[in-house]
Amino acid sequence: MTPLTDDELTALLDGLESDRAERKQSWRGDAPEKGRQAVCAFANDLPNHALPGVLFVGARDDGSPTGRDFTVTDDLLQTLADIKTDGKTVPPPTLTVERRVLKGAEMVVVTVWPSDAPPVRYEGRIWIRTGPRRGLASAQDERVLNEKRRHGDRSFDTHPVAGCNLAELNRSQFEIEFLPQAVAPDILAANGRTYQERLASLGFIASVDDPTPTVLGVLTLGKSPRTWVPGAYVQFLRVQGTAWGDPVIDEAELDGTLDMVLRRLDDKLKAHLSTAVYFTSGVVEQRHSAYPMSALQQLTRNAVMHRVYEGTNSPVRVYWFDDRIEIHSPGGPYGLVTRKNFGQPGASDYRNPALAGVLRILGFVQRFGFGIAESRRAMLANGNPAPEFQVEDTFVLATLKRAA
Structure with a gap:
């Protein structure tokens, strides 16, 4: 992901027939909608350039700068960066947002x-x-794009499962439950694609x-995924209890x-989230949970989404002790995420990008890259210590401690 040089960007600005450039004078009116469509199109790369596409904000249709009427602000940069994480584009696109000076004027380069x-x-x-x-x-x-994925697969979630056949997928679940959530109504109403084409x-x-x-198909629609x-x-x-070897009351x-x-x-x-009940003046009831449910959901869903599925029989493990909850996810940090930057704002990558997209479609993920930050916020707001993370090469262990 080497940034493009000024000369390369200027050539794209001037290439009016290029399918690798989109220009917007500002980020007002219909620009946010059309800009996001352009990001989606660049990520699909139908012509198979295998090169990045660029959305310029602050440039006219002819490639000249918008000029004094356009200002690059931190809010604009953050808004454009949110295209990657707002959950509207799936799988989440790989993009960078920069303030650059081109043709003597400031622009935003996505x-x-x-x-x-x-x-x-x-x-x-x-x-x-x-x-x-x-x-x-x-x-x-769509067929061309699917073939591109098949021949360029890097993530295990998109690999075919040897020996598995189409009958192993639940067709009614796909057509009745999943498709209406995944595909826009007007596209679905066109009804010009076969069952296999849609899969x-x-x-x-x-x-x-x-x-x-594929692994994704089995995990999402399989009659017996395991x-x-x-x-x-x-x-x-x-x-x-608080130690290994103490009695197990639910498994x-x-x-x-x-x-x-x-x-x-x-x-x-x-079911296990105990709630202490306090009374003030005998009539007003106040409830306080030992753990915030949102933090538990964020971290357990992260464990399922980011875990390694290849070459292991290990499950995600959620062990609830009297004083803490341990969430163990197979697989260490991946891609741009390292032990050093794990959990820091902006440090995110996707071992299973297609699976992440499915979890977004199913409603289990609202935004990408915000799970740890949200769990920290919710824990502190509830009076709990911040979550602790042990990050190793083969696993990530999240520990949530009970509120006092």
Whole structure:
């Protein structure tokens, strides 16, 4: 992800027929909507340039600077950076936002790298770019993007599962429950795509020609996910005490599809979340939880989303002691995240980008990259110490301590 030079950016500004550049005079009116569509299109890289596309804010259609009517502010830079994390574009795009001086004037340069797991959707629609034209992908365009993913796969969640067949996926769950959440109503109403084409477009099978379910397909729609991905479950223990070896009063292996696992885990957490009741003046009741539910959800969902699924039979483990909760996620830091910057603002990467997109579609993730920050905020607001993290090469352990 080497930044483009001034000369490279100037060439893109001047290349009016280029499918790698979009220009906006400001970030007002319809610019935010069209700008996000452009980011989606650059991430899809339908022409297969394998080069970044650039959204310029502060440039006219002819490539000249907007001039005095445009000012680069910190708020604008943050707003543009939020395109990556606001959850509207899935899988989350890889992009950078910079203030640059080009042609003697300040502009904002949003550089978008091609996705490893296309097609990328913005609010349920696949946007593409060919030449200066930006538009919605056709069924054939989707097929091309799916083939790009199949031949360029880097993340394990998009790999086909050897020996698995299409009958292992729950078709009614896909068509009745998942599709209406994943695809915009107008695209869905067009009804011009077959069952296999829709599965392939969403990354649930390898391709239309090879309908082998992917790891993502099995985890999302599988009739028996754990048969094919042995570690795809959560082990829950409620220990009566504070040490290993103390009595276990509740134990469960929570398996099934992603949706089922996370909902069952929420039910377990809520059932064990003790609430102290205090009375003031005998009539007003005040409740205080030992842990904030939002922090538990953020960190357990992070553990499922960011864990390694390849080469391990280990589940996510949630062990609830009397004085703390330990959440153990297989797999250490990934990509741009290291032991040193783990949990710091802006330090995020995705071992399973397609799976992260599915969790966003299912409603378990609202924004990308904010889970740890939200858990810290919620814990401190509830009177708990901040979460503690042990980050190793093969696992991440989050420990939440009970409020006094």
